[in-house]
Amino acid sequence: MKVEYVSPFAEASVNVIEMLLNIRPERGALSARPQIFTTMQINIVCGITGDIAGLVIYGMSMATADKIASRMIGAPVVTFDGLAASAIAELGNMISGNSLSLLSAQGYHCDITPPTIIRGSNVKITTLNVPALVIPMVLPDLGEVEINVSLQERMTQAA
Amino acid sequence: MAKRILITDDALFMRVTLKNILTQNGYEVVGEASNGVESVSMYKSLKPDLVTMDITMPEMDGIAALKEIRAVDPNATVVMCTAMGQKNMVVEAIQAGAKDFIVKPFQPDRVVEALQKLLAA
Numbered sequence: 475m476k477v478e479y480v481s482p483f484a485e486a487s488v489n490v491i492e493m494l495l496n497i498r499p500e501r502g503a504l505s506a507r508p509q510i511f512t513t514m515q516i517n518i519v520c521g522i523t524g525d526i527a528g529l530v531i532y533g534m535s536m537a538t539a540d541k542i543a544s545r546m547i548g549a550p551v552v553t554f555d556g557l558a559a560s561a562i563a564e565l566g567n568m569i570s571g572n573s574l575s576l577l578s579a580q581g582y583h584c585d586i587t588p589p590t591i592i593r594g595s596n597v598k599i600t601t602l603n604v605p606a607l608v609i610p611m612v613l614p615d616l617g618e619v620e621i622n623v624s625l626q627e628r629m630t631q632a633a
Numbered sequence: 634m635a636k637r638i639l640i641t642d643d644a645l646f647m648r649v650t651l652k653n654i655l656t657q658n659g660y661e662v663v664g665e666a667s668n669g670v671e672s673v674s675m676y677k678s679l680k681p682d683l684v685t686m687d688i689t690m691p692e693m694d695g696i697a698a699l700k701e702i703r704a705v706d707p708n709a710t711v712v713m714c715t716a717m718g719q720k721n722m723v724v725e726a727i728q729a730g731a732k733d734f735i736v737k738p739f740q741p742d743r744v745v746e747a748l749q750k751l752l753a754a
Binding site for chain 2: 585
């Protein structure tokens with residue numbers, strides 16, 4: 475997987491988190507993931523289709539999800555209910571959408587699917603033949619969000 | 634009389650956020666649709682003054698819903714409100730008749746200014 479697919483996600487995450495949560499996240503070092511990896515407690519899964527296709531998974535702890543959702547909603551989240559889940563999912567949707575705008579400036583045109591949330595830290599995800607790269611983001615006071623990017627360019631073949 | 638708005642977004646969080654912004658600024662939210670199909674059917678029954686429209690949604694996306702609403706009512710005022718800010722998406726929406734295009738995340742003022750401009754008359 476090319477790093478040029480990943481940089482837009484890192485850049486968009488910083489922009490979206492700054493605007494939405496009013497904090498400046500710190501970006502950690504990029505690393506490769508084995509093809510099978512274990513999820514964190516809360517995972518927002520966004521499908522990407524088009525010139526580049528695959529999955530982007532935003533993982534975080536329950537405590538971090540609660541804190542992010544509280545800040546987005548403007549009131550403390552007591553139980554992680556439908557509104558909190560929807561806020562967290564929307565964070566993933568906004569980062570993915572903004573990333574695609576940056577990718578389209580590089581000439582890759584893609585679309586995203588509505589986000590899905592997977593809860594549970596013992597889930598194993600296999601991205602088959604596409605390796606995942608991970609960008610860790612540290613959000614001051616809120617915790618860490620891991621961005622797993624697993625994308626592949628679609629080969630366009632001449633008939 | 635308060636202007637009547639129909640909100641369209643699959644995310645409950647966005648519907649709540651938009652509803653708060655709009656109500657606090659004197660608009661009446663007459664309906665909340667969670668996909669394109671609901672939005673088109675609610676448009677027909679509610680005849681709102683303005684529709685906010687997300688793009689990435691299940692059942693029917695916001696571009697298809699925009700086209701259907703404009704086919705039902707060529708004067709419909711629809712404002713896109715989406716995380717998908719690519720140029721080709723903006724061009725497609727504007728060509729299909731959208732009156733403005735707001736990229737998420739947004740500041741509340743951005744939404745209020747767009748509505749004030751469009752509903753000034």
